[in-house]
Amino acid sequence: KQEVTQIPAALSVPEGENLVLNCSFTDSAIYNLQWFRQDPGKGLTSLLLIQSSQREQTSGRLNASLDKSSGRSTLYIAASQPGDSATYLCAVRGGTNAGKSTFGDGTTLTVKP
Amino acid sequence: ETGVTQSPTHLIKTRGQQVTLRCSSQSGHNTVSWYQQALGQGPQFIFQYYREEENGRGNFPPRFSGLQFPNYSSELNVNALELDDSALYLCASSFVSLGVWASPLHFGNGTRLTVT
Numbered sequence: 001k002q003e004v005t006q007i008p009a010a011l012s013v014p015e016g017e018n019l020v021l022n023c024s025f026t027d028s029a030i031y032n033l034q035w036f037r038q039d040p041g042k043g044l045t046s047l048l049l050i051q052s053s054q055r056e057q058t059s060g061r062l063n064a065s066l067d068k069s070s071g072r073s074t075l076y077i078a079a080s081q082p083g084d085s086a087t088y089l090c091a092v093r094g095g096t097n098a099g100k101s102t103f104g105d106g107t108t109l110t111v112k113p
Numbered sequence: 114e115t116g117v118t119q120s121p122t123h124l125i126k127t128r129g130q131q132v133t134l135r136c137s138s139q140s141g142h143n144t145v146s147w148y149q150q151a152l153g154q155g156p157q158f159i160f161q162y163y164r165e166e167e168n169g170r171g172n173f174p175p176r177f178s179g180l181q182f183p184n185y186s187s188e189l190n191v192n193a194l195e196l197d198d199s200a201l202y203l204c205a206s207s208f209v210s211l212g213v214w215a216s217p218l219h220f221g222n223g224t225r226l227t228v229t
Contacts, residue, residue: 004155031214043117043203043222044156051215089155091218097169098214099144099207103155 002027002095006104013080014112021075021107023090028068030094035064035075038087080111115140117221119204125227131192134224136204138185145187148203156203162187163209199228
């Protein structure tokens with residue numbers, strides 16, 4: 001059974017700081033890993049998708065890495081802004097049910113002005 | 114490109130009642146999946162549909178059922194509602210080609226269900 005863990009559960013940083021969010025998973029037989037952002041009471045917004053054959057993906061100030069063999073991914077946010085404040089979730093897709101995505105419980109990020 | 118849309122946005126039901134939630138997939142997508150998200154937790158997989166058939170189910174009882182229509186829209190039905198069913202219900206769509214589930218999931222804004 002796939003299990004996904006995100007550490008830390010909450011993070012507070014001053015504006016302008018670079019930060020790293022962590023995601024670990026127990027079963028390396030995945031199709032891909034996807035990072036999402038969720039604002040309070042809202043749906044999930046896709047940030048980055050990394051296929052199992054890839055090592056990293058970049059979009060603007062965001063960079064996500066994947067080490068499938070060790071079951072780890074990181075989301076790096078450069079020059080954080082107050083608008084980055086949200087909950088960040090990672091999800092891995094694959095395993096016995098190919099279409100199923102398993103989520104962590106997220107990291108709630110607060111960026112203080 | 115039209116995104117994933119869900120209706121209604123909010124719903125209040127009484128324990129024991131039945132509810133139907135609706136979802137329209139993103140244009141060009143052929144699979145739909147449903148997730149339940151309790152407060153402070155990550156989404157939990159309920160089931161997914163591909164080619165109008167259930168193609169995988171999470172750890173949810175049979176009173177959770179669904180449909181996928183030829184236009185790839187979908188319904189989630191929950192019978193005999195319980196207080197613990199109160200949650201945000203999220204619909205996600207994606208594209209599958211030749212059995213490869215490599216494309217990203219796109220989510221709607223969810224339906225907030227409250228059971229009293």
